Amino acid sequence: MDYDVLILGGGIIGCAVAYELSKYSLNIALIEKDYDIADDVALVNSSIVYDGIECENTLMSKLEMMGNKMFDDISSQINVPFKRCGSLFIAQNVKQEEVLYKIYNRAIDRGINNIEILNSEDIYELEPNLNIKLTKALYSKNTGIVCPYDLAIAYGEIAFDNGVKFKLEEEVIDIQQISKGFRVVTNKNKFTCKIVINTTPGQNYTIDSKEKVYTEKSNISYFLLENDFNVEFNNILNTFNEDNEFIYTVPTVQGNMIAAVNSSNDIGYSDTLKKISKVIGNIDENKINAFYKWPSYKDTIIIDESLIDKGYIKVVGKHYGQITMTPSIARIVCETIVSNTSCLPKKEFINKRREFYRFRDLTNEQRNKIIKMDNRYGRIICRCQKVTEGEIVDAIRRPLGARTVEGVKRRTGVTFGGCKGSDCFASIVSILARETNKKFTDIVKDSKNSKIIGSRIKEFN
């Protein structure tokens, strides 16, 4: 057999499973069709670590609760910023209060602690900048924020450092059962293995019984607001409007704010602006960094172990709280594998992400220290986000380093500022070309067909 375990899909679930399994004496590979891992993690994800109170489905609520409880340990072990900022579900009339009490009672029945119903004075004390009329709020201290992409990359990097082989740009075409295992056919290779963990959503192979259709869907329209946006909230705020839409704001770990409308309708820019302004006050449009629209799913996530006797596990479904559930899903999958094989914990497992520096978060003393070590940390490439050449080079040279502009962007935060990269884009492309030993014209945005520079205008010898 080529491998003990093959993980299909390098999204956040695939990377987290790779991380958990890399703690054991197993020969593991992960296959991802894109240039980079975690490429499909929604770019401006809402970044919320839910606590299960909002979830109608009790099973999904349990997976969220379990994941939520694991976040303090996981984030400090693998060095990913995570903050329990808390959340408020706000009622503005008696009818909405009834909804809050329903959610509260359901949460108590589920055994969720650290929640309470607050009166208006207490709410304004928690959120002095809140300028709407309200009557009550359901307050939870459990809810948190994380950068999902950073989490996925950290999982991947540690798994890589502990021996998991990552096969990028390789698309799985089929999974076939053979005696004592599987043959996984890709567009480049055929691999044999004892166990397959399939985390590719929507893919259907010979081994799968029926195609999964994603139906439980709504639409999220959201603004990413600049760091210096004039209103700040401490908690995640959730309100309902007269159209039965859900409007929420999230303070991100990077210091900006997300303001979003979740609706059954497809809402455009100006309607989003109107609806959000009703909650947070008039928005200066110059402070809108980006506007995104994305479907939000609430399927039941199934960890399908029905073929575990043969060695096949499939994680099926799409859910708006899947980042929250990731640590719990990965732990459950790992425990199943461990109890079905004779693998042992690896003594040499290193539960640590390699060091990195974020120039913008350092003191001047710390900055001078790293510039002395490597003067590329003294050269700012992205002025809006204060990202240095040193950080970009590190993002490319790290384990599973960036090979595309999108990869550099997500790892370092370049181009997320007000100028959207107009000042630094060319420098990023040229650093990527230099570090990966490619031609300037061969650098892509994120995928094979996304070349940034078509050709040179003039050729000089």
Ligand SMILES: Cc1cc2nc3c(=O)[nH]c(=O)nc-3n(C[C@H](O)[C@H](O)[C@H](O)COP(=O)(O)OP(=O)(O)OC[C@H]3O[C@@H](n4cnc5c(N)ncnc54)[C@H](O)[C@@H]3O)c2cc1C
């Ligand atoms: C707008 C939005 C906001 C969200 N906000 C939150 C939030 O606030 N909190 C929260 O907890 N969750 C949130 N989520 C959920 C979460 O971001 C996603 O559900 C999660 O990223 C899905 O991860 P995944 O690994 O399951 O799937 P994916 O990220 O889709 O990973 C699957 C991987 O498999 C690869 N792949 C597919 N087919 C093949 C193939 N044939 N061969 C090889 N590779 C293949 C893909 O390229 C991909 O990398 C949000 C989602 C959206 C869309």
